[in-house]
Amino acid sequence: MRFTKDHEWVEVDGDVATIGITAYAADQLGDVVFVETPALGKNVKKGDGLAVVESVKAASDVYAPVTGEVVAANAGLADTPETVNQSPEADGWFAKLKLADPAELDGLMDRHAYEAFLATL
Amino acid sequence: MSMLNVGRPSRPEAAPGGGHQTLTGGRGLLQDEGLIFEMDGWDKTGVDLPEPDLGAEDLGDLIRQAPIGLPGLSEPEALRHYVRLSQKNHAIDLAIYPLGSCTMKHNPRLNEKMARLPGFADIHPLQPVSTAQGALELMETLAHWLKTLTGMPAVALSPKAGAHGELCGLLAIRAAHEARGDARKRVLVPTSAHGTNPATAAFVGYAVEEIAQTADGRVDVADLAAKLGPDVAAIMVTNPNTCGLFEREIVEIARLTHAAGAYFYCDGANFNAIVGKVRPADLGVDAMHINLHKTFSTPHGGGGPGAGPVVLSAELARFAPAPWVTHGPDGLGLSEHAEGEAGASFGRLCAFHGQMGMYVRALSYMMSHGSDGLRQVAEDAVLNANYVKARLSGVMTAPFDGPCMHEALFDDDWLEGTGVTTLDFAKAMIDEGFHPMTMYFPLVVHGAMLIEPTETESRAEIDRFCEALLALAAAAKAGEVDRFKAAPMCAPLRRLDETLAARKPRLRWRPPEPVLAAAE
């Protein structure tokens, strides 16, 4: 699993990347009440807006950590947005992208580096 | 992920319960009042109407056959229902509403009496103008007062609220640039701006860019200068700003903006601090909305109606929305269509002429205070806010030093280590009988607390308020965390689960099945 400074995580299996927000981000956000996931087939560049996650008092953009095409979106979040709070780094995933450029992953942090980064905040 | 405004607890945490439990839920003067849909009044009516002497057979299958699902109440039941609901509301008439930038001043009852004169209340916007000369005279008189107080040559009266006024101002600005073939793309907004500013700018089609803030809470003029360019349409600046501070460099800010061919839109929400003391025209403002429900005392009514007339510079005046009052040989008239002389107008913002009921109230207020009284309003508003700041400064921390204008801003540094958040502190204020101040706004200050007392609070009332805050602050520092986490305990309800409301929205009553399926 790799991480961004904007608190997104990426888990890669073959050429498909699963993306979500980290436990830290979910905790900062508070109770998640709604997630706006991207449409299938949408092409996103690294850094583009991928999804929007809402709590009662905040709405935050989730950015694509890598470039790719949306091949799946977590439809279950529509009924149970609380999954993002309960299992942010597993069941609370937002979308899956077919990777355009696997080399982009090299620029991302591993968990150790991400935790060190969190300590500076 | 962008941390846009950190989420706060939106669900009550487990906390010790409230005190004495009654048997039926009633509490002293308060009844547990249900919804009108739960009172079994489906066939009842509290209005006596005669039988129609003709039927509706001419309408055939257009007639509504299915039940609508609206209960009725007799007059005694209606009075009781609504009076019981009213008991669960805080109000200016009960105690201070120290909400920053809301200007919760006293709502004079003379305003209500004047607005209800049949000559104002029982006239139709489209009756012949020859039969409504007094109404047009009132609109012109209000316009004159607004123009004189702001120093601006023109005013668009029709916007129905402050945000509607912002829309009006930006539409005029956009029209002005289009008219000279100089369409622009960006609007600059300080980081401390009220949400309606970027929302309005984005709606009108501009990209919104933020201007940095200096360490003393004001617009960073160097940053502004760097960001201005030939593609900037306007800046939107509140003055005094949302931190309660007067922008000392405002004249330079206006000069730079104009030099770049852009316009200066001023959010007039904080006009109460300077009314009668400073004219926005003298600061270089091109357009400014005025919240009649803030500075000019029209009632907030639980959230509306408001009114947001927009004063305009000479350059922008010709783009103003229809309608406006005209002067002719036969008396006053209305220019209602964007054609001929009115050809540059950007069009209509709403049907009819605007919030006449609020114009009457505002003018009644202005005439009551007069130019001397309005000047005193600004002075007392600024005095009251500084007094609050002085009394609380020993205990509560403020992000910016020095005097404020009409509102005092604090942060939550002083609560560090107590386990009590700004939210908890606010809920404990409710138990002490006070409505909390504005919390978490402006966004640029952590755990912000923005207090605007207004000029209609007496010194005794402000002292009561400050003493309550000081007592609570002491309790927080003494470690009485439960008092804050469990608050409020004395209000009609305890903390509400906003998470549940957002996850499972229930926006209307629905009958328990299967009764009255048609009500869905």
Place this chain on the structure above:
Amino acid sequence: MRYLPLTAEDRARMLGVIGAPDIDALFADVPVSAQLSGPVDLPAHMGELEVERALSAMARRNRTAGEGPFFCGAGAYRHHVPASVDHIIQRSEFLTSYTPYQPEIAQGTLQYLYEFQTQVAALTGMEAANASMYDGSTAAAEAVMMAHRITRRPRAILSGGLHPHYAETIATLAHVAGVEIVRQAAAVDAEADVVSAIDGETACVVVQTPNVFGTASDVTAIADAAHAAGALLIVVTTEAVSLGLLKSPGEMGADIVAAEGQSIGAGLNFGGPYVGLFATREKFVRQMPGRLTGETVDADGRRGFVLTLSTREQHIRREKATSNICTNSGLCALAFTIHLSLLGETGLRRLAALNHARARRLAASLGEVPAVSVLTRRFFNEIAVGLPAPAAEVVETLAGQGVIAGVPFSRLAPDAGMDQVLLLAATETTTEGDIAVLTSALKGALA
């Protein structure tokens, strides 16, 4: 001064606590060039008596609707509001309260807004309604924006029976939102014409019923046509009382309803403040502008109400909000809900039936004047008539005789080529005598 509690002693004492020598020290940040040395050139303060005299003099120069025969409609209607409505809305806790951002001490406001939302949904036949908009015209404009967001299509078709002021308001917003507006020609009875204009680029069609000429229509076929093309149907109603007699927009397939609620609870007030009603389908709720109240529970499990789905709104979403709206029409929504609670379904149906009966009488009486042709065939409480002379002149002549005969269509749309069309409304406040005086005056003016 009666609204300023501070005394000279208070001010002196407070300056001492602050540590400022005088009040001007607190205005030191104002550029010297902008500091006014004294009050601006406007009258000095006045006591209540003087203010009353001045404003009453202005009020007396207006001819009120209640003074004599009165037939103006065209988007604002004269109805009788029960005495208790105005008393209740003037209670301190309703009049002087703020937006319910602290729900624990605003359950009064939140509960009545929840009841209002339920009433509006029931009345319009829709699944969900918001806590009110500024008025019907801005509600209609926001509805078009909403349809554009949902369908992501660029065009809105406005029917020829839509109130011209509503069409203009929609156009103002559409111009900057990149939505193309197609306005069909004004016509008494041509709602069905929108169907042939619908295509794959259509976000929505906007149809008014009863329309500005008074025509009541069944828009089901229009709804079907719109849906078949992937477009939305927005139904506009400017006379809320009509929903007590006519089939609801929801029943006819509307996706969004934008209506003017002024008829229930609010007086004419020369155009405002009014109250916009906004309702839609459950699936579109997150795209709705304006405030929403929702049900929840408190820490003790007791039912309560809160503002909800706030992330749609400007104070959170800022530049990505569904709209820039901050206020609703609070007190007018309260007046609406109280009046409608007093009426109940029984009372509303009777009130609507009464309005229709009066309009039938009006149409019958005018139909007997040879020079007048009644143009509206199926109506609720408003009709359009054709005159042999410009309607504006006729109205002016009759006004001189103390009869307010209605609204000339040319006042709403001077370029529509319908200068001889007059719009007249009759409500439960219209008497047989009023109709007789109007008819006789018209005969005289057109002779």
